[in-house]
Amino acid sequence: MMGNIKLRKAAIIGTGHVGSHVAFSLATQGEVDELWMVDIDKQKAIAQATDVNDAVSYLPHEVTARACEPEDIGGCDILVISAGPLPRPDQDRLDTLGDTVAVLKEFLPRVKASGFGGFIISISNPADVVAAYVQRYLDYPARKIISSGTALDSARLQRLVAGLCRVSRRSLTCYALGEHGGSAMVPWSHVRVQGIALDQLQKDLPQRFPAFDREKVTQDMKHGGYLVLEGKGSTEFGIASAVTEIVRAIFHDEKKALPVSCLLQGEYGQRQVFASVPALLGKDGVEEILELRMTPAEQAQFQASCDRIREYMALSQKM
Structure with a gap:
């Protein structure tokens, strides 16, 4: 007797530069079977889905992309939220909070109405504050909602350190932690080259x-x-690759440690704040938060970063 084959379905809300590249990365790397694409500009969503479908002849496997409404995503396994404005070069990511919250208020009730119960990956900025807002608004299980957080910052850090040390970044372990933004910190005491401390x-x-x-x-x-x-x-490219790595870890139950923003509930001495830390990701989402033993100076930097996130989390509750 043959069983049913389960297709891997991902929805993306916001199909501009970032969302469309996430969609294409998921398709080209073979991580999804169906893409459900939502945008306030419906013609843009249709165009992006059509563009992906046109590429299928040259992709590793069949992928179906379609434009849809938020109410249609109930059967998807993963929702990527990439809606909201990009910061201007003269803005901090936190400066976009008001505009992003206004967009969230437009579609989150419709996501709730869809009955969606999968995993949420939030990449809209300010990343940590937005993830907290979405989790609170939807009253969502903490392990099932994360932000890409410092996954991209960590890739940038790896690029820089690898160049200075003249080693492959794949031989490096180094993370940025805390806020995806100006207060991000680096626990230099935990930077390793093939397991050996950089110090x-x-x-x-x-x-x-x-x-x-x-x-x-x-x-x-x-x-x-x-x-x-x-x-x-x-x-575009960096964040798309980072999100695809997160999706892969969940879909394939990799138990992979990645620096992502998740709800801290006592870890690192922090409570009720979304901040980036090394987390094991698998089929149940955030399956374990790994606590680094940081130096007192590093711990103070991490505390300051969490305090900054909390400040804007409180602000978002008043919007």
């Missing part, structure tokens, strides 16, 4: 692993998104 390598092999200005690297990492924004108007 130790710089001490034992200074000519091969020379010291560098860690604060400058941290600032360059934070500015990375604005460098792209100033040059081309939006970030």
Whole structure:
């Protein structure tokens, strides 16, 4: 007796530069069978879905993309929220909160009406505050809603450190944690090259692993998104790859540790705040939060970042 084959379905709300690249990345990497695409501009959603469908002849497997309304996504496994404005080069991501909340109020009631019960990946900025707003509005299980958070910041950090150390970034373990924004911090005491602490390598092999200005690297990492924004108007490829990695970890039950923003409920001494930490992702969403033993200085930086997120979380509740 043959069983039913379950198709992997992802919905994307917001099909502009970011959402469309997420859709195409999921399709080209073979992570979804169906894409359900929602946008306030219905013609744009239709155009993006048609463009994906036109590419199917040259993709690794069959994918069906369709434009739809928020009420139609109830049967999807994953919802990616990428709606809302991009920050201008002169804006902090937190400055877009009011405009983003206005957009959320438009479609979240319709998502609720759809009966959607899958996993939510929120990438709209300000990322941590938006994830908290969505979780509270929908009264959603904490393990099933995350923000991409510092997944992209961590990729930028890996690029910078790999270049300075002249090693493959795939040999590196280094994360940005806390806010996806100006208060993000780097726990340098946990940076590893194939399991060996960077601190130790710089001490034992200074000519091969020379010291560098860690604060400058941290600032360059934070500015990375604005460098792209100033040059081309939006970030696209990096965030699309990061989201696809998160989706893959969930769909394939990888139990993969990724730096994502999730609800902290006592971990790192923090409660009721969405902030990025290493989390094990699998078929049940956030299955475990891994706690790094940070130095007192690093812990203070992480605390300050969480406090900044809380400040804007409180602000969002008044909107």
